[in-house]
Amino acid sequence: MSLLKLISSVKKVKTRVLFVSFNEEGMSLEKIVYLPGKSSVRFPSSPRLIKEVTEKNFRNSRKFKICLKLVFFPFPYKIVVSLSRSHCQSRCSLLGYKRESPKKSLTIEEINSFLLQNLWKLIETQKKELVRKKEFEEIDVLLVDNTVCGIKIDKKLVPQNLQDLSGFSGKIFKINIAQTxxxxxxxxDFIKTIPKRAKLTAFAEEGVNLATALYLKRFFEGKKYEEDAPFLIFALKERETEVFVFNGQCVHSYDRFRFGFRNLYQTFNNLLGVDLTVFEGIIKVLETDQVSLKTKKYFLEVINKELKNFYNGIISLRKNCRISNFYVDGGKLDGFLRKYDKIAPLLIIREDLFLPFKEPLEKVWLIIWQ
Known part of the structure; x- marks a missing residue:
């Protein structure tokens, strides 16, 4: 895209989004600008970290408030927030039924009737489960997202705008609903903190949206042997591995075990006394093979011992829940793990998860964002 076209397209910007997430160090802010057109253009920025700002104290952070006032100034923008499972629960549920008259075309009235009978029942069930698991009072829990992500009748995808449903007949009706x-x-606290030109678009439980994106990709592609098959995702984080599951009916967080990026770092620190920055540099060098064979062999022996523990944790948990399909999100180790024979074939390629979603792009962001 030429500079002149880029400048002229700024006036046509469809969406500006600020992604807010939390980690052990503090709050992370990342900007993305989307320019509409035949070839969608996304401009992500490097994340900005505001240290020691947590889910409990962000309202009192002066730096966060200043960032909210300055970001994208003077244009309006949207905010998407990722929260830990301690404060948030996201799920994508598959609902469906066998139609009594499969030769009749699907109608909006039929869809609405099904939702009226089943949606509130689903909401109440999930709300009660959240209250029980997190030990909240029911009055303290708020439903902030209740979105239809995809409708299918037999193998045919129903248009999201529900216009011109003639020809959409079949026996099995399926609908996916994402709830947070x-x-x-x-x-x-977020409502009170954000400026007037910002719109709080969505919340999501950290990690669940990646599993949701993988499930919906399979749903939209319509490969029968994959579409309904349960699977696990093992997401490697700083100090632990989080596990997410699609059990055939619902995508949700499932478990966790103690292995993370810092396990590898601690091993190197004990062995060589290197700090975190040096260790991250070693990993990047190993990813690009810019090191002698002797040095590489030494580092790989150390790393592979730790990765064996990671792989054994995956296999053990997979056997316990009796699900054969599983995938890995490598996090900071993604590039290196692509060279590790046992794990490389299981790694998720995030870019591929965008393919089934032609529109709306905003929904893709809500699903895929971490």
Whole structure:
């Protein structure tokens, strides 16, 4: 894209989004600008870290408030927030039924009737489960997202705008609904903190949206042997591995075990006394093979011992829940793990998860974002 076209397209910007997430160091802010057109253009920025800002104290952070006032100034923008499972629960549920008259075309009235009978029942079930698991009071839980992500009748995808449903007949009706519950206090704190030109678009439980994106990709592609098959995702984080599951009916967080990026770092620190920055540099060098064979062999022996523990943790948990299909999100080790024979074939390629989603792009962001 030429500079002149880029400048002229700024006036046509469809969406500006600020992604807010939390980690052990603090709050992370990342900007993305989307320019519409035949070839969608995305401009992500490098994440900015505001140290020691947490889900509990962000409302009192002066730096965060200044960032909100300055970002994208003077244009309006949207905010998407990723929260830990301690404060948020996201799920994508598959609902469906066998139609009594499969030769009749699907109608909006039929879809609405099904939702009226089943949607509130689903909401109440998930809300009660959240209250029980997190030990919240029911009044403290707020439903902030209740979105239809895809409708299918037999193998045919139903248009999301539900226009011109003639020809959409069949026996099996399926619908996916993404729901997110958040602690009311956190929601209220964000509303009070953001400026007027910002719109709080969505909340999501950290990690669940990646599993949702993988499930919906399979749903939209319509490969029968994959579409309904349960699977696990093992997401490698700083100090632990989080596990997410699609059990055939619902995508949700499942478990975790103690292996993370810092396990490898600690091993190198004990062995060589290197700090975290040097260790990250070693990993990057190993990814690009810019090191002698002797040095590479030494480092790989050390790393592979730790990765064996990681792989054994995966196999053990997979056997316990009796699900054969599983995938790995490598996080900071993604590039290196692509060279590790046992794990490389299981790694998720995030870019591929965008393919089934032609529109709306905003929904893709909500699903894929971490």
């Amino acid at each position: 519950f958040v602690q009311r206090l956190i929601f209220a």
